[in-house]
Amino acid sequence: MKLATSLQEIQPSYIREILSAASAPGVISLAGGLPDDTTFPLALMAKSLSDLSNKTQLFQYGNTAGYTPLLNYFRSLYQLPASHSSIVCTGSQQGLDLIARAFINPGDSVVMEAPSYLGAIQVFGLAQANIESVSQDPDGPNLDELETCFATKDIKLFYAVPDFHNPTGVCWSLAVRQKVAQLCQQYKVGFIEDVPYRELRYKGDFLPLVSSFCPDNSLVLRSYSKIATPGIRLGLVTGKADWITALNTVKQAADLHSSVPMQAVLLDLLQHPDFDEHLVKLRALYYSRYQALSQQIALKLPSNCYANSVDGGMFIWLSLPDCDVDALAQSALEHGVAVVPSSVFYQDRATVIPALRLNFTNASVEELSEAVDRLAKVIKLHC
Amino acid sequence: MKLATSLQEIQPSYIREILSAASAPGVISLAGGLPDDTTFPLALMAKSLSDLSNKTQLFQYGNTAGYTPLLNYFRSLYQLPASHSSIVCTGSQQGLDLIARAFINPGDSVVMEAPSYLGAIQVFGLAQANIESVSQDPDGPNLDELETCFATKDIKLFYAVPDFHNPTGVCWSLAVRQKVAQLCQQYKVGFIEDVPYRELRYKGDFLPLVSSFCPDNSLVLRSYSKIATPGIRLGLVTGKADWITALNTVKQAADLHSSVPMQAVLLDLLQHPDFDEHLVKLRALYYSRYQALSQQIALKLPSNCYANSVDGGMFIWLSLPDCDVDALAQSALEHGVAVVPSSVFYQDRATVIPALRLNFTNASVEELSEAVDRLAKVIKLHC
Known part of the structure; x- marks a missing residue:
């Protein structure tokens, strides 16, 4: 064929x-983007893993959006407003793929910084998007290029990794975050904020999410591969409820739902007193x-x-x-x-x-x- | 957006x-297609689940095609020829989605029996395929309609559930299986054989897979939701190696790989003496x-x-x-x-x-x- x-x-x-x-x-x-497997918190997961065999319901078909207690935990952890919701994905990679499938028609324009995350280039390539690049300064994307791009082209999405960018490690400054959010709102560009490395900050203060300055104009992709373990393949997308509903429809066709036992183990781990x-x-x-x-x-x-x-x-x-x-x-x-x-x-x-x-x-x-x-x-x- | x-x-x-x-x-x-959760073989999975926390490597990023020992087991179990390979999916639903994404352009024609599995209608709908229907007789698809359809239209794929069809329960006869395989070869139509219920035979003899009569012209979708448990979300696609390679490329973008701990647990279960x-x-x-x-x-x-x-x-x-x-x-x-x-x-x-x-x-x-x-x-x- x-x-x-x-x-x-x-x-x-x-x-x-x-x-x-x-x-x-x-x-x-x-070469890889692999966490060190000696750091995996398996000791904190052991009881949860061995308890699984007593929890029959976790092995039945689950809800497409995710295991309800985990979704409830995320709502509280990330302080989602009532108008927002979330969907658990088979890794944040799937979240990105669902976003592209739900919102991108072939030929639609997507902006990324150059260089950019290879997995995103693949996803938007599969979606046959037109990828526009803006160059990257030490504190984030070049704002002049970005505004020119937004102003002169019909841009649907801006995909970025503002916290310790893959591959460059750049972390966007507060001023850049605010300006990008303002530009996305002004030009009605959806902001896709991918934050797999956000918790891996070694110095300096945590900065607000870009999407905190344009919450109804953005989707946030979270990964549990770096802070928990990659093998369990769990990520999350949060944002406006009707956008998450669209991702849910695609996910029904894509894999029905993500592994429920793994979601239950992740919930226990995130709530573990030693986490x-x-x-x-x-x-x-x-x-x-x-x-x-x-x-x-x-x-x-x-x-x-x-x-x-x-x-x-x-x-x-x-x-x-x-x-x-x-x-x-x-x-x-x-x-x-x-x-x-x-x-x-x-x-x-x-x-x-x-x-x-x-x-x-x-x-x-x-x-x-x-x-x-x-x-x-x-x-x-x-x- | x-x-x-x-x-x-x-x-x-x-x-x-x-x-x-x-x-x-x-x-x-x-209403659902749910197995009875009281039948879940959790007792046979208990040791495997509790041993997971000692198996660090299962929690690292895995191969896109699947956990190697599980792939090796499937090669032997399903007696795959050397020219064939397989890919583990996040449920067989994902396998179907990967097939549609790898091979279907918008407007390509796909044949299904009417009525047909809703999840397949969704997948091919998302792929913007043109869906052609053939009616179903008590022993399988109406062969006259099928041949007319193949002969007069440019058909890329025929998707079917020959063993205890969803929703009708129909099981294709041996003669129908052979004839469908012959027609698919004659008209160069890829045959997508979805067999989630194959092991749930209550009387009569197991019949050969349709694809056993056209092995290089077909892909087989297997599910472990009915014989193991749905919540672990694991399925398999087998077929010609270059077709599986194409699915692998899509899966890299779709979710990188399926949960490795769940794959290891499934392998143990399938090999358990009491399975x-x-x-x-x-x-x-x-x-x-x-x-x-x-x-x-x-x-x-x-x-x-x-x-x-x-x-x-x-x-x-x-x-x-x-x-x-x-x-x-x-x-x-x-x-x-x-x-x-x-x-x-x-x-x-x-x-x-x-x-x-x-x-x-x-x-x-x-x-x-x-x-x-x-x-x-x-x-x-x-x-």
Whole structure:
């Protein structure tokens, strides 16, 4: 059978492909966006998991929107107004896919920062959206470009990761958040706020969600892969009730509902008295790794390689002098270190700025040091 | 935001809407396609569930195609040829959705029997397929209509539930299976074989899959909702490797992968030494309920109401004299019995034949008897 048109231009995710190569013996992987599995709060989940077999109702068909006690908990946790609701998804990836399917016709225009999250490029590519890019400043999207884009084109959605952006780690300033919200309202652009790394802040104060400044004009995507575990595949979308209803209709066709036992286990975990302590430890570990990777880069890489500093998240964005980043990433893999070249994060290959995304959450301090040694050799060869 | 065109004509699932009304106190529900939760093999799953908290790797991101030991088990269980592969889905509903997204362009033609599974009508509706209907005989689709349809129209897929069809319970004969496979090959139509009820056979011999007669021309959708439990949301698609690769690309965008802990629990369950005994008991219970419902219908309903006899599955199709089935179903709910009117199973409302789908797996023999009493009153009022 011939593939659907929407699929013909979609490439399988480079990152998901590289992950199998990256798991070869001897390779240190800074490629994935993987949390460290030694941090998984399985001890806090153990009772809940073993109690499942006494809870028959959790194994029956469930509501499409999610397990009711979990939805109630989220309503309170995120202080949703009465006019808003939420839907549990099979990972926040599904939430994004449901949004694209519910609101995007082929040819509709969607704005993203460039570079941007690969999974979002895939989703909007499958939806055959026209993707418009705006460049990214150290405190968020370039506001002049964004306003010009909104003013001159018929934009339906702006998708962004304002807290510790994937791949760059950039965190939007308060002023940028307020201005983006104002522009979205002014130009009637739906704001899709993806916050998988929001809880992974290592320094500085939590900033309000962009959507808190335009609540009826936005949808928020939350992930439990980073603070709980990815394998359970649970995320959430919150926003205006009629928008969530549209996602619900698509989800009925997409998978009926997400795993109910996993939702019950997540609820128990989020309410566990030691869950906050788990987050404190998680942040401390990741921060120490971030600091180690930063220091190693400053120490061992040439001065024309520039790593931004981040306040949270999972990634460092290492800007490089002009070079073929794909060849460099391939060569790095051959030298035993897996990284992701900047090229995969751009919708328009012509605009690629040479850089590497380096993950620091899933390697020890010793491995990070060794990885930078290997990277230094490869960069010397290619740049 | 304005809804996407594909969503504007999709109605939320009547069945999923009615299920909440059907759960009101005092209502006996024959409406859902729910297994009886007292049959869930939780005792066989208990150790596996409580062991999860020692298996860190199951909580990390997983492969999109599924948990490797489970995929290996399925390869052996279903005796997949080397050129075929499989992908685990978030319920077989997701498998169907992935197929539609991978292969259907808006306007492509898909054949279904009328009546047909509502979830499939929703999926192909979202994909903006042109749905062609063929009528159903007691041993499967009307072959003359089917061949005329294949010969005169450009048909991409034929979607069917050959084992104990939802909603009618019809099981295709061997001769029909062979002929459909031959026609699909002759006219190059992909055959999508959905077999969620296949293991729920109460009498007669298992018949070969239709796809066993056209293996390179078909995809098989399997569900573990009926033989294991629905809440874990796991299904499978098998078929030619390059077709499964296409589904894999869509699934990366759709949800990355399905819950890994649930996949590990399913594998343990399917391999449990007492699993076959569980299926034997399940079939015996459901068969006794089927017999009870049939007898009650013969005893209490007027002779112009005709219930087909079935060899398996979860449903009886009760044909009615001419009446407004929607009004009848609404009235039945008011009289304390939830049923699904035939109208929801037809793509083309003009062709609706008056009937009710009655589920017999999720009510006791006493409840089934009381339900038919209530139904008899309502039918007297409406027909």
